[in-house]
Amino acid sequence: MQDNQVQIFDTTLRDGEQVPGCKLDTKQKLVIAERLDVLGVNVIEAGFPVSSPGDFISVTEIAKIVKNATVCGLTRAVENDIKVAADALKYANFPRIHTGIGTSDSHIKFKFNSTRDKVIERAVNAVKYAKSFVQDVEFYAEDAGRTDNDFLAKVCEEVIKAGATVLNIPDTTGYCLPEEYGAKMKYLKENVKGIDKAILSCHCHNDLGMATANSIAGVINGARQIECTINGIGERAGNTALEEVVMILKQHPYLNLETSINTKLLYDTSIMVRESMGMPVQPNKAIVGANAFAHSSGIHQDGVIKNRETYEIMDPEEVGVTESAIVLTARSGRAALAYRAKKIGYELTKIQLDEAYKEFLNTADKQKEVKDNDIHIIMKEVNKTSKI
Ligand code: KIV
Ligand code: ZN
Numbered sequence: 001m002q003d004n005q006v007q008i009f010d011t012t013l014r015d016g017e018q019v020p021g022c023k024l025d026t027k028q029k030l031v032i033a034e035r036l037d038v039l040g041v042n043v044i045e046a047g048f049p050v051s052s053p054g055d056f057i058s059v060t061e062i063a064k065i066v067k068n069a070t071v072c073g074l075t076r077a078v079e080n081d082i083k084v085a086a087d088a089l090k091y092a093n094f095p096r097i098h099t100g101i102g103t104s105d106s107h108i109k110f111k112f113n114s115t116r117d118k119v120i121e122r123a124v125n126a127v128k129y130a131k132s133f134v135q136d137v138e139f140y141a142e143d144a145g146r147t148d149n150d151f152l153a154k155v156c157e158e159v160i161k162a163g164a165t166v167l168n169i170p171d172t173t174g175y176c177l178p179e180e181y182g183a184k185m186k187y188l189k190e191n192v193k194g195i196d197k198a199i200l201s202c203h204c205h206n207d208l209g210m211a212t213a214n215s216i217a218g219v220i221n222g223a224r225q226i227e228c229t230i231n232g233i234g235e236r237a238g239n240t241a242l243e244e245v246v247m248i249l250k251q252h253p254y255l256n257l258e259t260s261i262n263t264k265l266l267y268d269t270s271i272m273v274r275e276s277m278g279m280p281v282q283p284n285k286a287i288v289g290a291n292a293f294a295h296s297s298g299i300h301q302d303g304v305i306k307n308r309e310t311y312e313i314m315d316p317e318e319v320g321v322t323e324s325a326i327v328l329t330a331r332s333g334r335a336a337l338a339y340r341a342k343k344i345g346y347e348l349t350k351i352q353l354d355e356a357y358k359e360f361l362n363t364a365d366k367q368k369e370v371k372d373n374d375i376h377i378i379m380k381e382v383n384k385t386s387k388i
């Protein structure tokens with residue numbers, strides 16, 4: 001792997017599917033897994049095989065059909081979980097077991113009633129056991145965001161010695177600030193012996209709206225894998241949104257960090273996931289929301305019609321959106337009205353436009369948006385002969 005390649009680890013089918021109401025059956029999961037493979041993700045986390053017979057079957061079937069991506073199954077640091085995951089992954093071209101344990105003092109005390117030393121012992125045993133089935137073993141230090149850096153470094157060092165190939169540093173509770181999360185990655189990169197043998201991975205939750213910013217801070221500071229979901233779905237406020245991190249890296253080439261994602265498939269993939277999971281995306285969602293490339297104020301519309309770069313930092317076609325939308329509202333100006341009218345067949349002279357604009361404002365004040373059909377009505381009033 002080149003040093004500037006950031007691996008995209010998609011967990012839509014595992015962390016994403018944990019959302020209440022988002023449950024998918026195996027058939028639906030297979031369709032999404034196939035699509036993720038075509039999209040170009042490097043790793044598909046297909047599920048948590050020990051969690052239910054249905055999840056076991058889904059992971060097994062996904063492992064059979066995915067051609068290019070690594071297929072991964074989640075486990076706790078528990079032998080039976082690992083054995084079941086290995087079984088579910090046995091048909092995968094590139095299998096990975098993702099095992100781990102909570103490392104923050106709060107997890108050690110309240111979840112396990114244990115000690116730091118015992119947690120390290122369980123972590124090491126889990127990695128060694130997983131290694132007896134597959135070569136590629138990812139270790140997660142759950143709640144790493146709130147784990148003190150010295151102890152986290154010690155855990156990382158021990159699991160690397162046990163054979164871990166990827167170290168997942170989850171901000172499980174979405175608490176870290178980007179500076180803090182970035183500094184954590186830098187600390188691990190500089191202080192963990194043997195770190196060159198493993199890839200550091202970002203896994204950020206969005207409880208304070210910082211999942212994307214934290215993941216980017218992570219890769220700027222040395223991580224080379226981002227764990228994310230389509231549309232950012234996931235536990236509570238969700239996970240890092242795949243489409244966001246991918247486009248951030250693409251739109252900031254000076255960072256010299258690349259992914260293998262075919263960005264032109266992002267929008268369609270987003271639609272597929274929202275429809276099959278019944279989980280709508282808010283209109284103002286970055287990259288894939290209905291308004292992500294829609295302009296509604298007169299000043300912005302005028303600028304975009306002259307040159308889209310005035311208010312757009314990326315070409316909508318790059319993410320699979322056919323064109324920017326000029327949405328007509330009471331805030332729109334003459335330029336936007338003329339632009340939309342032309343699109344539906346009316347080439348307006350200056351006088352016609354002035355008249356049409358008066359009618360347009362009357363209509364726009366009465367409704368949220370002026371649609372093409374309203375323009376036809378306006379034009380009938382203004383000049384029945386101007387239709388080309
Ligand atoms: O958020 C988290 O810590 C997780 C781990 C189980 C990887 O999802
Ligand atoms: Zn998570």
